[in-house]
Amino acid sequence: MPSKQPPPSPTAPDLAILAGDAIHLHTAGYTEQPHTTPAERNLVEQMARFRTAPLDFLREISLHVSGTGWRSYDSVVGQPIFYAGFSERMKGLVLRSPMLVAKVEELAGRRVEVESEQGILGQGQEGDVERERRRAEIRESVMQVAEKLVDEMICKMESRRFIRGAYYLATQLLTRAYHQGIHVSSEEVLRLRGVAEKAAKDQHSIIFLPCHRSHVDYVSLQIICYRLGLALPTVVAGDNLNFPLVGSFLQHAGAMWIRRSFGDDQLYTTLVQAYIDTLLQNGYNFECFVEGGRSRTGKLLPPKFGILSFLLDSVASGRVKDAIICPVSTQYDKVIEVDSYISELLGQPKPKENLKDFLSASSVLSLKLGRVDVRFHEPWSLRGFINQQQERFNQLPQRLEPKEARVRLLRTLGYKVLSEINDVSVVMPTALIGTILLTLRGRGVGKSELIKRVEWLSERVRNQGGRVAHFAGLPTSVVVERGLEVLGPSLVGLVQGLPEDTYYAVDRFQLSFYRNMTIHLFILQALVSAAMYTKVKLGGGPENQRISYDSLHDQVHFLSQLFRGEFIFPTEGLDVNLAKTIRDLESDNVIKVTRSADDPNKVEFVELSDAERECGRENFDFYCFLIWPFIEASWLGAMSLLMLTPQAKQMGEVWLDSKKVQDRAQLLGKTLYHQGDLSYFEAVNKETLKNTYQRYEEEGMILVAKSKDSRVPSTLRLADEWTPTRCPKTGRILAKGKLWAFSELISLSRREGKNRRDGATVRTRVLALADMVGKHLWEDVAAREELAELSEEALKAKAKGKSRRKAMNIHRAML
Known part of the structure; x- marks a missing residue:
């Protein structure tokens, strides 16, 4: 273990929003409300209060409905929203937007031109009048469509009484599910309130950009804004949640409904931009999720640029003077939807949202999910960011084209926000426990060792600049016990009858969700360790396991490029990041570095330190265990591309259904796992495989054809230079070529498994298995082609029959 660092300096106290609308200001850390009782007892007391003291219960509700004290939500920092007619006013502003008016005129003009070319409209002077009419x-018809779309889209927060009731309902449900409350930093809250006051004065919007792991994300942020007296933001929400009763409720509580895909609908796209412009021009707060959908894996997803591009265009175009960006991190002891996430990641279709499932949320009253921690990054000016980036572009030796400059600006914005979300994220006790259980060799861990490792990992997190949910004087043993209680026996098992309590991971797949909440802090150390493992796994003496700096650099570069879309890396560049990581690992006594005698700054070799070998490589292994599941997923993705090798009799270019290919890739992964050739079952998860395929598309390994119609599935095929060859005699895929070499380069950093050393056998078996699993894809293609031929023949026969009947009729007429 590395030597202990000085304890972190005291931080500002937390503000905890607990059951019953109580607010407590306390020392920053993992705390509970004063004089608390177990969660079950609190829950029973709340219910007993309803039965035994109904008048008090009704009085509490009436305080929220009528609005007493802070509950009135009268003194709000922000622009006025809650008045009758607000929705109609907003709708009118959107429909009068110069952008929308111009687009409607353009669409009407195009349609008139088409009808004129088709001869539907007259020519000359009369034709001009007819065309104008x-x-x-058409203009009127399009505006009617626009009005309907706007009415369905915009949020309708115009009733203060409704908002008070919604706040009460949401708070009661949420603080009973998350029984240790919703926690925010008082320092960040005071800073945010100061920014909000200035923004309100300047009529600038605050754009909240949270991470997205749960539907609770936007509920908790709305509750915090309400309780602190900040204007509630308009929240971008997918229209999949807009189902009866719930959709209307959410729309009146702040939801702005948008389609999941806009396609080529220019009118709808313009309406969304016009509505966002209107919100920002009038200084209304706004919220959208920079990742788009919810993360099913626990770590941040790559940014989605749809809504971000609208926000950027609003300010960059000058239609909006400025807006304030506020990245937000929301962390949970336990995410309520994780069970459904695992089903989806294993290939089960995502269930459609419905009222029945939504109402089943009442069952959360019996859960003990720990606490929610919400952290706000220091807000910053979007206008200032745009100006700063444009100055950087102007200093480049070659001037960027406007389109390229915009793409760079958008990407920089997205990844800047994600990086700042990571910067303020708090690592929860459940994430510490999950990480420890999944990064230890062996079946289980004793309680004393688990406590020791949680303390060590907490220290490592702080040393990396991360934040831990502080324990506020509570012994680590108590924190661990509560974390284990929240995770529950379905995730962490306890072996009975042993001298010491011994815990083991029951559901490693689900626990990986919590481990992934910490991996961003150690990604550089993990990549360096995985690169070193190419030598360490060879065994032998220390001199046999050392790696040259050039080899280390090449493998780290390869892995960092492989995971470019999977993780967020520091922006300083590979050489700077690698040098810093080597120094940090050396200072932690994990590695030993041999430097050049001529140049002390030049690293020649890197190897494990003697201290690291003596402690059983526990620190080195920790970093490897973090990254190995992702290396396995990338290797599986590469091996699954072998399925796309055309069959021996297949002629011409054949495009395969992308979804079916990824489904078969999952099946291949499950087979490899159960046969011992894949070490981590989580490597077969749908989300990581999807990211892997996207990365391989960017590298030009696969070609993807996407339709603008969302109902038409995308198709793919292997690029010619990446297509493996088959043996002319046996028809088997040969273990050579670019794709095989690429997969072997990934395999160098894979964890050694029981079947890894018999290389020739594995090579033959895995190739044959990939070919066998992929055969179904080609049989499907053959069946479609056969069906198409039959259909074509049937059409020809039908046409031929019509021709015969027509000829007979003509013959009869002549007689």
Whole structure:
């Protein structure tokens, strides 16, 4: 273990929002409300209060409905929203937007031109009048469609009484599910309130950009804004949640409904931009999730640029003077939807949201999910960011084209926000426990060792600049016990009858969700360790396991490029990041570095330190265990591309259904796992495989054809230079070529398994298995082609029959 660092300096106290609307200001850390009783007892007391003292219960509700004290939500920092007619006013502003008016005129003009070319409209002077009349008709018709779309889209927060009732309902449900409350940093809250006051004065919007792991994300942020007297943001929400009753409720509580895909609908795209412009021009707060959908893996997803591009265009175009960006991190002891996430990641179709499932949320009253921690990064000016980036572009030796400059600006914005979310994220006790259980060799861990490792990992997190949910004087043993209680026996098992309590991971797949909440802090150390493992796994003496700096650099570069879309790396560049990581690992006594005698700054070799070998490589292994599941997933992705090798009799270019290919890739992964050739079952998860395929598309390994119609599935095939060859005699895929070499390069950093050393056998078996699993894809293609031929023949026969009947009729007429 590395030597202990000085304890972190005291931080500002936390503000805890607990059951019953109580607010406590306390020392920053993992705390509970004063004089608390077990969660079950609190829950029973709340219910007993309803039965035994109904008048008090009704009085509590009436305080929220009527609005007493802070509950009135009268003194709000922000622009006025809650008044009758607000929704109609917003709708009118959107429909009068110069952008929308111009687009409607353009669409009407295009349609008139088409009808003129088709000869539907007249020519000459009379034709001009007719065209103008037709243009007016189309304009009016399009505006009617626009009005309907706007009414369905915009949020309708115009009733303060409704908002008070919604706040009460949401708080009661949420603080009973998360029985240790919702926690925020008082320092960050005071800073945010100061920014909000200035923004309100300047009529600038605050754009909240949270990470997205749960539906609870936007509920908790709305509750915090309400309780602190900040104007509630308009929240971008997918229209999959807009189902009866719930959709209307959410829309009146702040939801702005948008389609999951806009396609080529220019009117709808313009409406979304016009509505966002209107919100920002009037200084209304706004919220959208920079990742798009919820993360099913626990770590941040790559940014989605749809809504971000609208926000950027609003300010960059000058239609909006400025807006304030506020990245937000929301962390949970336990995420309520993780069970459904695992089903989805294993290939089960995502269930459609419905009222029945939504109402089943009442069952959360019996859960003990720990606490929610919400942290706000220091807000910053979007206008200032744009100006700063444009200055950087102007200093480049070659001037960027406007389109390229915009893409760079958008990508920089997205990854800057994600990086700042990581910066303020708090590592929860459940994430510490999950990480420890999944990064230890062996079946289980004793309680004393678990406590020791949790303390060590907490220290490592702080040393990396991360934040831990502080324990506020509570012994680590108590924190661990409560974390284990929240995770529950379905995730962490306890072996009975042993001298010491011994815990083991029951559901490693689900626990990986919590481990992934910490991996961003150690990604550089993990990559260096995985690169070193190419030598360490060879065994032998220390001199046999050392790696040259050039080899280390090449493998780290390869792995960092492989995971470019999977993780967020520091922006200083590979050489700087690698040098810093080597120094840090050396200072932690994990590695030993041999430097050049001529140049002390030049690293020649890197190897494990003597201290690290003596402690059983526990620190080195920790970093490897973090990254190995992702290396396995990338290797599986590469091996699954072998399925795309055309069959011997297949002629011409054949495009395969992308979804079916990824489904078969999952099946291949499950087979490899159960046969011992894949070490981590979580490597077969749908989300990581999808990211892997996207990365391989960027590298040009696969070609993907996407339709603008969302109902038409995308198709893919291997690029010619990446297509393996088959043996002319046996028809088997040969273990050579670019794809095989690429997969072997990944395999160098894979964890050694029981079947890894018999290389020739594995090579033959895995190739044959990939070919066998992929055969179904080609049989499907053959069946479609056969069906198409039959359909074509049937059409020809039908046409031929019609021709015969027509000829007979003509013959009869002549007689």
